[in-house]
Amino acid sequence: MPELTDIVEGERDQLTDRIVAMILDAVEGRDTVALEEILAPLHPADIADLLEQIDDRDRKDLIRLWPHGIDGDVLSELDEALRDDVIAALPAEALAVAVRDLESDDVVDLVEDMDSDQQEAVLDALEAPDRVAVETALSYPEESAGRLMQVEVVRAPVHWTVGETIDYLRSHDDLPEQFYHVVLVDPRMKPEGYVTLGRLLGSPRATKMADLTEDSFRTFRVDQDEGDVAYAFNQYHLISAPVVDEDDRLVGVITIDDAMAVLDEEHEEDILRLAGVGEGSLADRVIGTTKRRFPWLAVNLVTSILASLVIALFEDVIAGLVALAVLMPIVASMGGNAGTQSLTVAVRAIATKDLTGANVWRVIRREVLVGLVNGLIFAVVMGLIGWAWFSEPMLGVVIAIAMVINLVVAGLAGTVIPVALEKLGIDPALASGAFVTTVTDVVGFFAFLGLAAVMLL
Amino acid sequence: MPELTDIVEGERDQLTDRIVAMILDAVEGRDTVALEEILAPLHPADIADLLEQIDDRDRKDLIRLWPHGIDGDVLSELDEALRDDVIAALPAEALAVAVRDLESDDVVDLVEDMDSDQQEAVLDALEAPDRVAVETALSYPEESAGRLMQVEVVRAPVHWTVGETIDYLRSHDDLPEQFYHVVLVDPRMKPEGYVTLGRLLGSPRATKMADLTEDSFRTFRVDQDEGDVAYAFNQYHLISAPVVDEDDRLVGVITIDDAMAVLDEEHEEDILRLAGVGEGSLADRVIGTTKRRFPWLAVNLVTSILASLVIALFEDVIAGLVALAVLMPIVASMGGNAGTQSLTVAVRAIATKDLTGANVWRVIRREVLVGLVNGLIFAVVMGLIGWAWFSEPMLGVVIAIAMVINLVVAGLAGTVIPVALEKLGIDPALASGAFVTTVTDVVGFFAFLGLAAVMLL
Structure with a gap:
């Protein structure tokens, strides 16, 4: 049996069959120290895959031995067929901590298929403004741009200069974790264009932001089908795109990683439908x-x-x-x-x-x-x-x-x-x-x- | 028949059946003014789709009437089955202009399946450093990370501060068109981490760059399979990732839009193979x-x-x-x-x-x-x-x-x-x-x- 110390450099961050065997062994032996050591370097997506691959009993034991490791990122990566089971097995406070760190689009993705009791429990764990953001998103149709977007948008008035924008960004400490563009809006909050951060950094302070906008600029409506959004991201090589409501006002932004996930799901669906399988996953009973x-x-x-x-x-x-x-x-x-x-x-x-x-x-x-x-x-x-x-x-x-x-x-x-x-x-x-x-x-x-x-x- | 002036607001940038009909009509009537007016607002990806959908004769006529519109972006979006035909129909100087504006990864994608005469013609149109970059990429195996990456990387020594990095970026006017991270390298050019532009903009000038690196950091080897790269982008929600050679030295960067295109191709391949169709496209004879x-x-x-x-x-x-x-x-x-x-x-x-x-x-x-x-x-x-x-x-x-x-x-x-x-x-x-x-x-x-x-x- 492989020992912990056998793990070679570079294997630490991958979910190989060997690593899975060692984890199962640590679960069997109730060895929380070894578990922490093997699991902590893994990416949340890999931990989610691990939970999907092991059987019911091992999964329950693992969650009990390592509850704080199942954070919001792991939950949002997890197959829907298993999410309810895992959430039910998590202590309430661990769940609350887990969801509080997520961006609004990830919380929406997490709770949209829950029954109302469980959804309530998760929403209660959020702070008021986050809760409002999630509830607004849930009011849009399923599989729409409104569900896919995050409400955290970095925007600037269309008449600003590069210097004004940079000063504004530098004075804000609650910028979203990932953003790629500054969206320019008119006084009515209608998006007029966007500027990449690279272009912003590379231009003199006096330059008008409106002179730096990208040709690729496109907006989506909140009620547009997510499949159309994914198609447009792929067809037009978009990185992020603003989302507007029926009055053309900026309400959120969709980023390419979410569009890529949709594209992936749609392909999966097509393949399975062509084969007469319908939806579902390997984790189903x-x-x-x-x-x-x-x-x-x-x-x-x-x-x-x-x-x-x-x-x-x-x-x-x-x-x-x-x-x-x-x-x-x-x-x-x-x-x-x-x-x-x-x-x-x-x-x-x-x-x-x-x-x-x-x-x-x-x-x-x-x-x-x-x-x-x-x-x-x-x-x-x-x-x-x-x-x-x-x-x-x-x-x-x-x-x-x-x-x-x-x-x-x-x-x-x-x-x-x-x-x-x-x-x-x-x-x-x-x-x-x-x-x-x-x-x-x-x-x-x-x-x-x-x-x-x-x-x- | 729809008239030019009938085009409704919002339809201008989409390839609807109506727009296609109007374009074919303009081609028929040799009406270069109308062609320019309808085609210019279209995205290169849509122009490529148009060329794929119309028949041989109309395509030849269109290229003859509007040669400068078939730029490098259109060529790199074009289905491989048609690319050779279109390039052969383009005047030599139009081709040279077309390829000169492309990033190195797009030129590689464009020329990798050409026969050597045609490849030579395109490479001759490039300036010396670009040509070297493309030739280096072509020396990597097909469908490898080396073919997928662009060599234009924004990097900074790992010991720099935010202020030093911003000053460096602002003093450079040949930054790549799209970039999302600054890659930190050690003196041997080994990538040590990366910092998002958003984080860079939001941090005090004295902050060490090394303190701002992202957890998501992963590198790929030039010879790694592009399918593995696409899988990792999707699994770990990467936006860009450095590529290293066998000595762990930074040689390029892969961005998510290229990974998304590979993922799309691999899916397509899987669907077609499952159905016993093999590769190929709708444009094949x-x-x-x-x-x-x-x-x-x-x-x-x-x-x-x-x-x-x-x-x-x-x-x-x-x-x-x-x-x-x-x-x-x-x-x-x-x-x-x-x-x-x-x-x-x-x-x-x-x-x-x-x-x-x-x-x-x-x-x-x-x-x-x-x-x-x-x-x-x-x-x-x-x-x-x-x-x-x-x-x-x-x-x-x-x-x-x-x-x-x-x-x-x-x-x-x-x-x-x-x-x-x-x-x-x-x-x-x-x-x-x-x-x-x-x-x-x-x-x-x-x-x-x-x-x-x-x-x-």
Whole structure:
């Protein structure tokens, strides 16, 4: 077993399997000294990951042995599935200390999914102005810019000079922990532009702040969707951006690290939805996970029964030539795969706003042509295999034609279905898969067995 | 048709379908005045998107009509599939002007995939020190921190005070466009910490810089993988981080916007690989797209032929009861779906370092149990349907048992296969899908038809 003193330089600040083993060992041995020594250098995000990875019993023991280590930063990094458990296990005073050091956006993130009792307990721990800030943020819609922003903004009147701004900043000792711009506002508090701290530092004192503003300046409305905010940060390389209310007045600022976290979540959501998993995390229990996956499997059951109904139409044909039953899943499977390829590209392109009215027909045409070319190649390959396998040339012809039809349909359905769902206001990542696979299964079985009925019997 | 004067306030800086239509109209009419008026307010990233969305002919015409608008920022935002075309269409002097204003990391990003002639042309346009910086960056491995960093770093000796640092910054007029920290270095140029500009501005002149350093300080090695860098930025909420060479000397700095772009690319790659699409973009042509998708479809052909071989083992059984051919795709399809759910969760958890040695057995157990519970539910549902459909209770029993077996196997294979591939150094996003579907197809058909052979005939 590795000893504390074995920890090599540079390993101290990373959550390796070795470090996890040593922590679990210290928890087992109730060794609070060793725990402190191993855990203290870890980043809050890593401590949160640790709590997610160990099992229920070890987690409870760890929190009991090291309660003051679970600070606000650890709580706000923690997976939502576990947060309630951890907060419930924390002594009340430890919780109060934990939240008091957080910026307002982190407190909002922490409490927004709590039930009202627990939310009350956390809010009670805050000082009055912080509490008001958090409650205001909670009044904005979920997943909006208002929830994402922090209310701590560094601003200056638009008519100020560099010297005035620097003097003002130097006389203030409660500046936010992280800020990158000074936002310029008019007398009505409308943001007019922003100046980077680097530019501020590099300019003569007499320079007008208004002459130093950045081109990248953009504002968001409090009620704007956080996904749009994240997209804009990524598209326009923003570092921070002011948030305004319906009267165009400055109410907060969003910084790139929060936008990056949203972008990360949205990607995660897209990947999981495309796979029919829905939300959720590795920390969820069996019952929760089963419930979340069930609806997608139920939809799949319906679509595969639909495909079976198509097969049932041709029972006599299959009874006459069992080889058809052997080969038919190949056509459906190739169509399903090609369809998934097209739909994934389309869903991503819609999410990144690369697929628009300007190029949708060109993309559809391309996908159909790609389906045609790949369909022709695999038609020849599979036609020859079918012929050779069952010594029946016409069987090869039938599977070849069915392959071309299904791959062309896959390209078409894989693009048109997500685009249509998007137009109807349905998340294409969520629903495209089931529709596209239904189409390729039904068309695959129908084309193959139907052609067989006509050409072989 | 919308007129120029119709453009509403607030629409000027966004690439709406209307704006695209107006631009195409101006291109058609060779109206350079209108083009300038519509294009000038657009962000370079939007101009790049525009070039990606319009067709070849319009793109060539647009570049010819508005060459000076295609500046370095537009080029570096442009999809790689198109960059070569656009650069080839640009007059030589326009290209030279375009690249001269870029930071070194953007020039690297621009030229790294060019062939050597074109690369030479761009490098020749740079001034000598910039050229050296770019060539040094190009000497680092692809997708490394060295390629991602910019060499323009703001640094200060570790023994300086706030006053000395501010005076130094104010006396320099070639500070980088964007910087967020002053990096403190020892006499050997080893970075010792960094100070945010906000903290610098808010502290008395006599304060030692060394007393203001941030806890979040981390350095990266030039040869470190850019994916690890992006992970660390996201995990530890970094804004910028120094890059050091093998002797621990400061050689550059990576900023969060570049890390965010890498994170975005890696996500994109994962989604596309999971769907068997590989790299590539919406701007690719039919032949390129067909070629990229072909290998994945070829792998799918092989796996579906494997499944067909399993079916072929039971030809006599199917000939005896054609209902089996009707029902068998349902078992395989449900297994394939459940397997995809498990593998997607596993692949994502591996990518985000949430699935580790500490919890791998717990996750495998959970996935198997989820498969068991959902398997039992769908066994009852499908058993009753199978019985009712073909009025044969034993057929219902057979499909029910096969369903449970295949969903348990799906949960197991969906987790074990990606974990094993990761251990073997193979990208699990790339290869898991084919393996898992093969397993669920083969097990699904074998369990269902095998049980039917034993229990029904």
